[in-house]
Amino acid sequence: MDKTIGLACNIFTGKLDANQAVTGGEYPFFTCAEYPDQIDHFTYDDDVVLVAGNNARGNFHVSRYKGKFNAYQRTYILTAKKGFNIDYVYYALKLELKRLREKSQGSQTKFLTMPILTGIHFRDITGDEQTEIANVLSAIDKKIELNNRINAELESMAKTLYDYWFVQFDFPDDSPQGQGKPYKTSSGKMVYNPTLKREIPKGWEVDTLSSWIKSDKTGDWGKEEQEGNYTIQVDCIRGADINGLNGNGKINAPNRFILRKNDHKLLAPFDFVIEISGGSPTQSTGRMAYITDDVLNRFPHPLICSNFCKAISLHNKDLFYCFAYLWGNLYDNGILFGWEGKTSGIKNLLFDAFVTKYYVAVPPVHLAKQFFDFVAPLEQKKQSLLKESSKLETLRDWLLPMLMNGQVTVK
Known part of the structure; x- marks a missing residue:
């Protein structure tokens, strides 16, 4: 016999508005637009489930959260009643909301209401069985979180x-x-550079970013299906995938087919992918990800970037990680906001103007090589863990419906 979420849980709704929470709130504030892969507050060892609806994309989702927080009125907080395992409830909701979301695509169901939430059914099994199923799934999620x-x-x-x-x-x-x-704190010689309007170490050069860049290549979108000369199957990296490529979210790179004559656009080790169109009022264009052999090995097909991105490569491989963290530092400090234009309401990075006019201190190659040798094994480990996490997510998503439907049991 099935049970409903309404019978298994106490359900509370958020009360505070965003302005009150942001300006004077003591705890984090969550709206229906929050996505669990973009928030670092979620965990799997507490008794609260956060369910949100009416978000920016017309979907809803369920996440675990540990700690006190404020929430928008269409964000629901669930605690388990006696006899129900909150982890089991969480995974049951995760499965059922996925089905409900897929069913409601293109319909007028734009947000999750209380009646819809409380009426969701899940398989009623004993507390021990709930715990066993939850333990299997949460063990996978905890490893991913680790x-x-x-x-x-x-x-x-x-x-x-x-x-x-x-x-x-x-x-x-x-x-x-x-x-x-340490050079500067040990009284290493510093000299004033009038271009940068600050002191830099003696012997360092100053040049534009373009002096680092050997070549660039535009992206491609190709076709959704193989047809005619569109025969090379690729995974296409968009601006929305760059954070995931860097390990800070999910990747949903579309699978496409491109012309064989465009195979020179395929991404190669030591390329950079830079978003040149997109962004938002609070996020500039210019997000960047770097490509290594380990990044390429995470994907079943060759990689290419979309038309809204650009790929570049450097003259000297030893400068690879210096350039990566230099660009990231410029992005994080909002420098790229000053190098944007607009076309049809879409923000575009004025890439050529930026790299040919923006001057930076260029470190000696031997120092850049030392930095490369330090970062490379860290990056290799990072990519190995990202690949492992991707496999674990696939395993979890494969197990979830079968465990919840009773097709697979825990022994």
Whole structure:
């Protein structure tokens, strides 16, 4: 016999509006537009389920959250009643809301209402069986979350070293006088550069970003199905996939077919993918991801970027990670907002103007090589964990309906 979510859970709705929460709220505020892959507050070991509806894309989703928070009135908070395992309820909801979302695509069902939520059914089994099923699925999710935390630490290590060496200029001074000590804090010679209007280490050059770039290639969109000369099957990276490519979200790269004569546009190791159209009022264009052999190995087909992106490669591979973190630093500090134009209401990065006019300090190649040698194994580990997480997600999504429907049992 089935049970409904309304019988299994106490359900509360959010009360606070966004302005009140943002300006004076003590706890995080969630709206219906939040997506679990974009928020780092979710976990799988507490007794609250957060369900949201009426979000920006007309969908709804369910996520676990640990801790106190404020929520929009169409965001629901669930706690399990006696005899029901909240983890089991979470996974039951995850499956049923996926089915409901697929069913409602293109219809007038744009948000999740209380009657719809409370009326959702799931298979009624014993508490022990609920716990066993939940343990299997949550173990997979906890491993994915662990991988994410490890990757965040790896990324933090690389960013910290980049800042230390190339922003604060406390790289190891390998001169006879420096003896490997931090350059600037050990009184390494700094000289004022009138172009940058600041001091940089003596011997460093100043040049535009274009001086680093060897070549660029435009993206391609191809065809959805194989036809005529559109025979090369590819996975197409869009601007929306760049965060996922970097390990900060999901990748939903469409599978496309391109002309064989355009195979020179395929992405190769040590390419960069840069979003040149898109963004938002609070997010500039210019998001960037870098391509390595390990990135390419995460995908079943060759990669290409879409027409709204551009791929570039550098003259010197040793500068690869320096350029990556330099560009990321410029993006994070909002520099690219000043290099945008608009076409038909869509923001475009004025890429050529930016790279030919924006000057930066260029580190010595031997120092860039040291940074490359430090970051490369971190990146390899990161990509290995991302590939593992992708396989775990596939396994979890395969198991979820069969466990919930009783096709597979836990022994």
